Amino acid sequence: MKPAKFDYVAPTTVDAAVEALRAANGEGKVLAGGQSLLPLLNFRMTRPAVLVDLNGIRELSFIELRGDRVAIGALTRHREIEQSPLIASKLPVMAAAMRHVAHLAIRNRGTIGGSLSHADPAAELPMLSLLYSASLSVQGPSGRRTIAAEDFFVDALTNCLEPEDIVVEIEFPILQQNGWAFEEVARRFGDFALASIAVSVRRGASTIKDARVAVMGVADTPLRLKEVEGQLRGIAIDDQMPDRFSELVTSSVSANGDLHASAEYRQHLLGQLARRAMQTALAAESDRR
């Protein structure tokens, strides 16, 4: 289990990295935290001619507030996001989700750019990028452009980037919300999710004014459930509301099955998690579990 031969370059600027990828003629691959890429290299499931190591590019690692958005550099480690007070106060759903991302050792290395680019259908950050309507800033040979998260994930482990593109940073709009929840079930703590849901609501005195819902682990990509969001708008908040929400979610998703969980079981889990998530989102801040 050794990788096939590759060349290795370690640029210190994004421009140089993009240039290295361009020079590799479609045979280049970016190395970030390496937590997903190295196993693929070792299994020879990917065989780049050139590995472009981003770890020396300092400017890619940051978390900063930009008005009504939080911007995160692509090389920012999961652990930094998990521990950031800014994320905790401005993107609380993300803060809650981060401890479900793998194990500490992996979070110390793994990066947000890597997680989004790897596009695992059961990974937390891709789902959160949908929930928040994040926009990815991508640099290629013809300069920078912005890609909306909802356009980014094409299929399982497939994004919409060209081989010369590098994700540089991601902007997360801060949600106007007064209730939220993140729920996940994994076989063991730190495993990829069997099913997961994130909910954000803005509620009035007795109705939902606005809601965001995203799920993962149940389809080839994470999903933002816009139809469900529409159905929630203006809906009355009562005791039946979590049950109704659970039905809305399960009827709008048809889960995939695999070795770890059948479609029926995932669908069941999703329904259960949806109910729990809505209960939590609607609970007063002081009642939160």
Add this chain to the structure above:
Amino acid sequence: MNSETRPHSSDVLRPRNVGAAIKRTEDPRLLTGRGEYSADRKPDRPLHVAFLRSGQPHARIARIDTVAAQVSPGVVAVFTAENLAGDFKPVIPFSRMPNYYATPIVPLATGKVRYVGEAVAAVIATSRYLAEDALELIDVDYEPLGALSRAETAIAGDAALLHEEAGTNVLIAREFKKGDVAADLKAAAVRVSGRFEMTRKAPLAMEPRSYTAEYDKRRDAVTLYTSSNIPGIVRDAICESLDLPGHRLRVVAPDVGGSFGSKGSLYPEELLICIAARKLGRSLKWTADRLEDVSSSSQAFAEIVDAEMGFDANGIATSLQADVIGDVGAYSIYPWTCGLEPVQVVSFLPGPYKIASYRGAVRGVATCKPPTGPYRGVGRPISTFVAERLMDLGAKALGLDPLEIRRRNLIPAEEFPYRIASGIIWDKTGFVECLEAAAEAVGYEQLRAQQADARKHGRLFGIGIASYAELTGIGSRIAVAPGMPINTGSETAKITIDSTGAITAAFGVASHGQGLETTLAQIVADDLGARFEDVRVIQGDSDEVPMSTGTYASRSAVLGGGAAKHASRILQDKIKRVASHLLEANQDDIEVLDGKAVVIGTDRAVTFKQVAKAVYSDMKTLPVEAREELTGTYTYDPINGTTAAATHIAVVEVDPLTCFVQILKYVVAEDCGRIINPMIVDGQVHGGVAQGIGAALFEELVYDDDGQLLSASLVDYVIPSAPEVPAMDVVHIESESAVAGGFRGMGEGGTIGAPAAIANAIADALSPLGIDVSILPMTPERIFKLMEQTRLNARGKADE
């Protein structure tokens, strides 16, 4: 001095090493990365081996083209079965069992491949990277012969044959009988039955299999450093296969990172690396990657058991019968044979219970999977699972408490030694004592009250009990594996004091994590009269003792420990004889303690160093005939072996929403006789239970109908990690055993009891829903399906 007036030996008073919770000698080195595993060997300019493995489950090898690989950069040689043909004799896993076919073991697939992962060709290159590059250039033409992926279908008359020479896919068939089961079942007041299954499991040692063959040009000799727990057996088998005398093939098991049985058989790769080292005159290295280890090391369980138990109206089990189908994989293994795991299931099925009549039949069926082999507990995890499920089913049918039904059926103290149907004899062990101690430690009565309360609130709360007995430290009267011709009944210890006074105790047994370096030194220190820290233990080296079979079957504390005791006494007598000259005292008045020979009750003493000097260096002090070499060698054979037993009690809760099982409480009461080191015993129990939790809830090797392994990486093969393993209470019942030292083997028990206890606890938790547990692991998926089925049934009833 007569015996009344002579000062007593301080033997009884002094703090003894045996029984003390001494920290493991090996741990500082292992925990700080200073251990030396096979892969850490650094021979002169080694070459690296990589194996091309079959992607086909069952196919004829029509042609192998290695031309491109041979000229690939760094490649020194490419081997296939064809160019090794004259270099070895196949190794035959012989057995005297009737109805058994021994599949020959060869280094590389010959003529046919029989499972995905079987080695077909080997590339030897200057680095592993280059070797793996060259693997991609080898071209194999396969003619598919159809996968045999399930034992049940491989038995069918029209199934393709995996080994044509065998004439059948049933490689082993056997039956045990006692009394008239049919009549007793007919007469039974209550009969319970089920079809039980434990799926295929990987032993999954932390260190994958790893071999370094160091070639010695001067003598045309090879030293094989192998991650094996049977280095002596490997030495003997390869010597026979390669026609080498034992002094030209030394086999050493250095630090070994776990085995759990997966390193306890001879492997084709071990043959290959020795053959290739000699052909090329070079040292070679190979370490399996995780994928290779999971898909080519011996695997476990894979059995389906149809079983039935009959009880009289008092809840006494009268009769038991079982038909077992074992999916043994593609080959029989050396030396244990493919009968080891499935035959043990029927040998041990009656367990610690007094059951008047019994019939147990087993068929071991060849399929396109890696061979099954020894795995911690061998056969008994599933025999215990089945017997304990039946006991609980019986209790339920009779309206008895599961604790009570076991009280009524365990073999009581006065009936030992007790012979069960398969001929196994239980010596006196605390069967009932373990049951009662576990019940007390877990607070059984209170738990039942707690359960009643939990059920009122709709919670799925369950308590599961499992009792078992196992045979450990087996002597020469019984073959460890059925009908096996090699002697597994003895072990040798050779203890030497050299000219500097240093003590070295050499054994053939080989620790792969058990802590034998510590426990054997504890025994030697006590019985020789040395300080613990002065005893160096050497183990797992075929050059150190003439013959050894290694560490398996919970034998090393009993056999190695017994040999250590006797050899220590022999050496101590020699020390006393020398000391009596030096101290001018009667031998009987000398005691040996803390590395000194002392005249009892005086301060007259000589150190081991002084004794050694007198014997070896100083030509004046001793008469010539008194200069006995300071060495004690003893080969110990416990003849029959000894029983070990335990009761496990698990308390679980099933989350009805996620279908996950949480273990709330876990208690083990075990009887391993005299405890050498309580910290090590606890550690073995903890580790064994953790593995049992894996078998009960998580671990499953999934092969699809095309014989492809779907769970080949640790992403898909799920093992328990620290958060999934609960804190455990371990209670020790130290009942007397007749073997030397009174030790009973205990390295496997945790894995035997845990699957059954957890299965019973889950069944108990789910019993309000009318759900039974008959397959392990009980994954959330399986629990979900069972609960769905109940929901559907309920709905169906409501609709009627």
